[in-house]
Amino acid sequence: MTEITAPKSPVTTAEFADEIREQLKYTQNVTAEQATAADVYVAASKAVRNHLVDSWFKTQSDMVNGNTKAVGYFSAEFLMGKQLENALLNAGLTEQFDEAVKELGFQPKDIVDAEYEPGLGNGGLGRLAACYIDSLASLGVPAFGYGIQYKYGIFKQTFDENGKQVETPDYWLNNEEPWGHIDYNRDQKVSFGGEVVEENGKKVWKPAWSVRAVPVDYMVPGYESGRVNTLRLWTAKSYDEFDLLTFNKSEYLDAVKPQVKAENISKILYPEDSTKVGKELRLEQQYFFVSASLHDAIRVFYPGEAKPDLTTFPNKITFQLNDTHPVIGIPELMRILIDEYDYDWDTAWSITQKTFNYTCHTLLPEALEVWPASLIGELLPRHLEIIKKINEQFEDELKGKGIDDATIERMRIYTGDSVRMAYLATYGGSYVNGVAALHSQLLKDVTLKDFSDAYPDKFTNVTNGVTPRRFIKLANPGLSDLITEGLGTDKWLSNLELLEGLVPLAQDDEFVKKFAAVKNANKHNFVAFAKQHYGIDVDENTLFNTMVKRLHEYKRQSLKILAVISKYAAIKNGTVSADDILPRTVFFGAKAAPGYYLAKMTIELINNVSRVVNNDPDVKGKLAVYMLPNYNIEMAQNLIPATELDEQISQAGKEASGTGNMKFALNGALTVGTLDGANVEIRERVGAENFFLFGMTVEEVEKQYADGYDPAKYYEADPRLKQAVNLVADGTFSNGDRNAYAPLVADWLTKDWFMTLADFSAYADIQGEIEQLYRDPLEWNRKALLNVANSGFFSSDRSIEDYLERIWHTGPLA
């Protein structure tokens, strides 16, 4: 007898259908007969929300009135994905919804598809924040997600006729957005600029201008916990948005200048991933949401108190800084405590250090934010003063520890002309963690070595995770049902390590065949999805091989496309016999930051290789390549369950963790990858025999750098590589234009900083091993099932439990 513990609301289908009709009537003002799918989507969303309000209120009051320390997750990005299906699952209303909308004359899929996916993030960091607030609510831990409601999220990506990326604004708020509740009565004032003056011996900041931070609240329902947390995203508004006097002088544009200046702050998400943005508006965004959120937290936890005892603040809530983007929060809390609540420096510092913790998400020096002191001084003059004083205190502390001047010089937070935010976060908080075991070790051994030597107890690791609710249950219902059948319970959805119970079933050929059938059904579904969304005809009788992630040189999409070109050439000139060709379809999905020249050229190359290969009758049915436009959460939820082979081929020591790798393993794809980021832990847990490993280790990479890396040597050494690079250079993929990719080829042969050429031979060699196994579907699927069975560790619930134990020292509400 299979145990089903999934939440199921007592509401009947008929009652839920009536609730939708009521919403259609009173909020959409249409009859059920007139209603469109978009109307029913909004009505159903509001009906679900209404079922969550009581738990939301209860969670808030238990949080404020109880003794359970809450968690505040500060993040400039929350890549939430579509909300309706997730809310239905956690509210236990999925079946009622499916039946109710059919009763209203619609297909559930059409209503779900009517939702516009919010894209308030760039990639892994933003999606991790979304998975983490889902797990916090599902574990019953009181928490706030704090961020920005950008009017425009990550750009929409299309390709022009030459395969170049074209970016267009993301108008996600153009239609009614039923999930966010805008709360004008709980706004906060955020100020900028001006000067600092002495008044009665006290420092007083006289800002030059202010904006109104208005919260837009999103419910974050937990799975099975009965708890509903809050995601509070701030939108910027102007206090005096319209200058009537100027308007009356027919200076219409000037009349709205104040409004534009203010609203600009939450206008758009900066589209850079793993690269710092040095723009003033970016710093304004960071200070805007952090200042509003800290004042909001004091309002929430000390309701109505004019002079609250803020020495208890760190017991009320602990804040996680999601990368360096919210680190200005450290001098901001100091300013609030000293200037607004008259605490002395030492008390303020003690409170601040206990309140914050910092997660570093990168190893790339260019991604660590360093703000010009002049910019902070101009925009936030009081904060620069406080940062200088924090740095003085810090240097004194280091001297007290007997640390030498040269080291202190290297560790300076304030260097005279710049402020190093990662150093401020490390000194200003209680804990620092990396996002995978290898990453956290490299932080201690390299990136933050001086700090780890001085403050070893601050450094810890919390390996990333993903929520199984969205990335297995919603994305892969076929696999979910099979897992529940195999385990005899659906409890794995809130305790993912129960997947280990599938290990014995990997030796049961019948069960493995059922697993294979699920994968084939998902491939069939994706063929239909691809036809509907991209107009392409994918051959489902091929190996589905996927590489989806942001376009960045360290992730090495270049290695993948060179291997594809090599394969194409081998088929074309008969180097590989027809029988030896294993039909493969390669799917790419990747957005490049608009200003990232070589990344955009790589996208153009991939699109043109796709054009040539897919229109070449000599390779039809043997090799196909697609760059699917506008990679987003929806595409991930459809492509990951259909994928058989996932690419995690970054240069060792560059990908902090990766989280796509976890989603693919949990959905029964095998991984070809390097010993980088969380790949290391995935391989350890699924078994080396169930993972295709290739390439240099971190140590071998470091040796290459030390010895002086010459990419041309590898170009000359491997004829497969030489041929592939030459085909890129000779115009084969650019209608004969030999200059089209010249900058890319030149970079490969003269610089190749992330050593694509050095790892090419190993990568090309392992393809044979992959194809040999794929010719034995039972063995392939047995290994794929063992990936699922042994990947329960990569649940974001486990990550949150690690944060609770190692960093936050709190837990679920009673």
Ligand SMILES: [N-]=[N+]=N[C@]1([C@H](N)O)O[C@H](CO)[C@@H](O)[C@H](O)[C@H]1O
């Ligand atoms: N920024 N940032 N960092 C990243 C990703 N690009 O968003 O954070 C992700 C979440 O921690 C990591 O998985 C990934 O390796 C890392 O590069």
